Amino acid sequence: MRALVAARVAWLALVALVRRPRRAARAAGPAEDPRERRIVATPRRERLVLALLAGCVACAAAFVVLFLTGDRVQLEGLALGGSLAFLAAALGVAANALVPQVTEVEPRPRLEHPEEHAGLTGEMVDGVEGISRRRLLTAAGLGAGAALGAAVVVPAASLGPAVGDAPWETPWGRGRLLVDEEDRPVVADDLAPGGFLTAFPEGADKRELGSPVVVVRISPETLELPPGRGDWAPEGFLAFSRICTHAGCAVTLFRSPKYEPTAGHEPALQCPCHYSTFAVRRAAEVTFGPAPRPLPQLPLVIDAERRLRANGPLSGPVGPSWWGVRGR
Amino acid sequence: MSSLRFVDERLGAAPAARKALRYVFPDHWSFMLGEIALYCFLFLVATGTYLALFFEPSLERLTYTGSYLPLRGTEVSAAYDSVMGISFELPAGLLIRQAHHWAADVFVVAIVLHLLRVFFTGAFRKPRELNYMIGVTMLGLALVEGYAGYSLVDDLLSGMGLAIGYSTAMSIPLFGGDLAYVVWGGEFPGADSIQSRLYIGHVFLLPAAIATLIALHLALIVRQRHTQFPGPGRAEDRDVGTPLWPGYALRSLSLFAAVAAVLFLLGGLVQINPIWQWGPYEIWRGENGAQPDWYLGWLIGALRLMPGWEPVAGDATLAGNPFFGGVLFPVTIFAALYLWPWLEQRLVTRDPRRHELLDRPRDNPFRTAVGVGGFVWVVGVFTFGAADRVLVSLGFSYATQLWIARVGVFLAPVVAFFAAYSACRALQGRRSVAAPHRGGPA
Numbered sequence: 001m002r003a004l005v006a007a008r009v010a011w012l013a014l015v016a017l018v019r020r021p022r023r024a025a026r027a028a029g030p031a032e033d034p035r036e037r038r039i040v041a042t043p044r045r046e047r048l049v050l051a052l053l054a055g056c057v058a059c060a061a062a063f064v065v066l067f068l069t070g071d072r073v074q075l076e077g078l079a080l081g082g083s084l085a086f087l088a089a090a091l092g093v094a095a096n097a098l099v100p101q102v103t104e105v106e107p108r109p110r111l112e113h114p115e116e117h118a119g120l121t122g123e124m125v126d127g128v129e130g131i132s133r134r135r136l137l138t139a140a141g142l143g144a145g146a147a148l149g150a151a152v153v154v155p156a157a158s159l160g161p162a163v164g165d166a167p168w169e170t171p172w173g174r175g176r177l178l179v180d181e182e183d184r185p186v187v188a189d190d191l192a193p194g195g196f197l198t199a200f201p202e203g204a205d206k207r208e209l210g211s212p213v214v215v216v217r218i219s220p221e222t223l224e225l226p227p228g229r230g231d232w233a234p235e236g237f238l239a240f241s242r243i244c245t246h247a248g249c250a251v252t253l254f255r256s257p258k259y260e261p262t263a264g265h266e267p268a269l270q271c272p273c274h275y276s277t278f279a280v281r282r283a284a285e286v287t288f289g290p291a292p293r294p295l296p297q298l299p300l301v302i303d304a305e306r307r308l309r310a311n312g313p314l315s316g317p318v319g320p321s322w323w324g325v326r327g328r
Numbered sequence: 329m330s331s332l333r334f335v336d337e338r339l340g341a342a343p344a345a346r347k348a349l350r351y352v353f354p355d356h357w358s359f360m361l362g363e364i365a366l367y368c369f370l371f372l373v374a375t376g377t378y379l380a381l382f383f384e385p386s387l388e389r390l391t392y393t394g395s396y397l398p399l400r401g402t403e404v405s406a407a408y409d410s411v412m413g414i415s416f417e418l419p420a421g422l423l424i425r426q427a428h429h430w431a432a433d434v435f436v437v438a439i440v441l442h443l444l445r446v447f448f449t450g451a452f453r454k455p456r457e458l459n460y461m462i463g464v465t466m467l468g469l470a471l472v473e474g475y476a477g478y479s480l481v482d483d484l485l486s487g488m489g490l491a492i493g494y495s496t497a498m499s500i501p502l503f504g505g506d507l508a509y510v511v512w513g514g515e516f517p518g519a520d521s522i523q524s525r526l527y528i529g530h531v532f533l534l535p536a537a538i539a540t541l542i543a544l545h546l547a548l549i550v551r552q553r554h555t556q557f558p559g560p561g562r563a564e565d566r567d568v569g570t571p572l573w574p575g576y577a578l579r580s581l582s583l584f585a586a587v588a589a590v591l592f593l594l595g596g597l598v599q600i601n602p603i604w605q606w607g608p609y610e611i612w613r614g615e616n617g618a619q620p621d622w623y624l625g626w627l628i629g630a631l632r633l634m635p636g637w638e639p640v641a642g643d644a645t646l647a648g649n650p651f652f653g654g655v656l657f658p659v660t661i662f663a664a665l666y667l668w669p670w671l672e673q674r675l676v677t678r679d680p681r682r683h684e685l686l687d688r689p690r691d692n693p694f695r696t697a698v699g700v701g702g703f704v705w706v707v708g709v710f711t712f713g714a715a716d717r718v719l720v721s722l723g724f725s726y727a728t729q730l731w732i733a734r735v736g737v738f739l740a741p742v743v744a745f746f747a748a749y750s751a752c753r754a755l756q757g758r759r760s761v762a763a764p765h766r767g768g769p770a
Binding site for chain 2: 032033034035067068071073074075076077078080081082083084085087088089090091092094095096099100101102103104105106107108109111156157159160161162163166167198200205206207208209211212242243246247248249250251252253271272273274275276286288289290291292293319320321322323324325326327
């Protein structure tokens with residue numbers, strides 16, 4: 001019911017807006033005088049504005065009631081938005097169909113004052129009268145300003161450390177136990193072939209960039225690891241840094257056996273941000289997308305209790321590239 | 329009238345006030361786009377101030393105990409917890425939060441449309457080059473402000489956006505790594521100092537900068553007056569339009585109310601950024617098919633389009649991969665926007681005169697063609713940012729889309745340039761047959 005009333009009022013407002021009498025002639029050129037002033041108020045239009053303002057008040061009151069009684073965001077939005085919509089309609093009708101309709105001409109101000117330029121320059125020059133070493137003094141003043149400016153921005157260096165070796169320094173090292181999100185050790189037999197999980201170094205801060213790794217298990221005979229990594233994937237268990245080498249998102253997708261959209265036809269890890277895709281059996285070599293480097297690999301070993309342990313540090317710096325990422 | 333006397337006796341303001349009431353605003357619907365942006369900004373300040381009273385800018389860890397059951401018992405940051413509180417416990421909090429988020433999105437829409445209007449009608453020409461550059465600067469600030477805003481919440485989308493921003497900063501040649509470490513306070517994720525920095529930026533530095541530039545933008549408009557389309561009685565030396573009082577003041581207030589109405593209706597009826605669905609940010613989590621706010625779509629598209637390549641010289645990685653899509657591309661676009669008025673004046677029109685009457689796009693085919701080409705370039709990259717959504721909804725292979733887009737984003741602007749150029753020529757020809765001039769709408 002209220003919606004019907006609102007629609008009717010909105011229609012009337014629209015009609016009032018559109019019905020505004022058009023200016024008659026438009027044929028004359030720029031020399032024509034376009035000034036005009038028309039009185040357009042009628043009792044009907046005044047009543048319309050009053051009705052719209054009443055709608056504004058009703059919706060505003062409804063909002064207060066809703067605020068005090070409930071938590072229905074849709075009704076609150078309707079009430080507050082409706083109140084403002086009534087106000088907008090009332091003001092719009094008043095502007096276009098109630099107050100005098102005036103078209104005015106106003107001359108533009110002149111911006112340029114060429115006759116002032118000589119005088120202005122003269123006054124500037126007067127200000128340095130009697131000083132002989134103007135250039136030296138100016139240069140010294142600018143130099144002092146630059147030195148002071150440099151001095152006051154230096155403390156910004158304490159906002160953060162230099163990169164240094166941080167991306168290489170991770171909690172991983174020989175013998176470090178892999179644990180899951182609840183700190184339970186990752187046991188080899190918990191992960192079926194084709195499965196994957198997230199692991200962390202035991203006892204380390206999980207939120208450190210170098211901590212999270214993704215562990216996948218594929219059949220060992222399909223492995224094509226680079227030379228020197230032959231023993232990094234016992235029984236087909238592989239671990240890689242979970243942080244994408246492109247833009248630092250978590251590599252959360254494992255495409256096996258479903259390969260869409262980009263994996264080619266082998267098990268692949270994929271980042272959901274920009275769809276960089278890493279071939280698992282080829283040590284996370286990039287097969288698709290913008291990542292320029294493979295994910296750092298963590299050498300694994302399975303201990304006597306069938307738990308996964310790191311057999312050394314990650315194979316490279318964790319996370320995105322910078323100037324020195326290939327510097328070691 | 330006693331209050332009038334009171335003010336006038338102290339400020340001598342009566343003549344200026346009288347002049348202000350008679351101040352003429354040329355009318356055209358497209359002149360309202362900038363006003364919509366202004367009103368969005370006011371709306372953002374008002375709703376943002378309210379939200380700031382309840383927001384906790386801290387990454388301290390705590391256990392969520394609020395009324396959203398699926399997340400109860402989850403470890404979250406104080407920031408995320410407070411935004412969950414605003415959304416679920418604070419009366420009308422969700423309305424204000426969603427309206428604030430919608431306002432940010434509409435704000436950038438209005439700025440971009442306003443920029444297009446100014447560009448294609450030549451409103452940036454002398455004497456308004458500087459005011460145009462202020463406007464372009466505000467567009468850049470609005471993008472950063474929006475990014476800072478959604479990054480503050482510390483939900484999964486925030487964290488992923490921050491990680492991408494951090495990686496993009498790292499990728500800048502020579503000093504990018506140290507720059508990212510200084511801005512983020514160390515390695516991210518991990519460095520918590522980013523939260524307080526984003527907060528002071530989002531609630532104070534950036535809004536203060538935008539507000540200052542808005543004031544300057546408006547002051548320059550008042551000094552230089554408005555542009556207008558050619559029409560009856562309109563000329564370079566005079567404005568024709570509606571005086572401030574009463575017509576324009578009421579109309580503009582109506583627009584303000586209408587903008588606020590739309591934003592509250594959106595905030596109430598259309599869900600936006602449901603952070604309880606994303607969950608809190610943890611560095612090992614990700615959201616499949618995460619999409620940022622629309623105004624960053626051109627950057628995510630550019631990052632995704634870039635082939636997996638980095639220039640290397642010896643040990644030095646000259647630029648990280650995200651540099652090309654995340655820095656070089658937007659810097660190129662903004663540099664082109666900043667330089668265009670000067671390039672056009674020096675190289676294209678060679679016209680040193682002042683211009684108060686606007687061009688229609690067809691009146692300057694070369695400018696229009698360049699603008700359309702550039703716009704198509706950005707929109708093409710933007711569109712590719714949604715390629716994963718296209719895959720999910722239409723099943724169209726992502727890899728195929730990628731290769732089409734890698735060619736298309738460079739081919740389409742060239743095609744668009746020539747199409748726009750000949751369209752302008754054709755329209756010009758038609759006009760010469762019709763009326764000698766056409767008045768702008770009343």
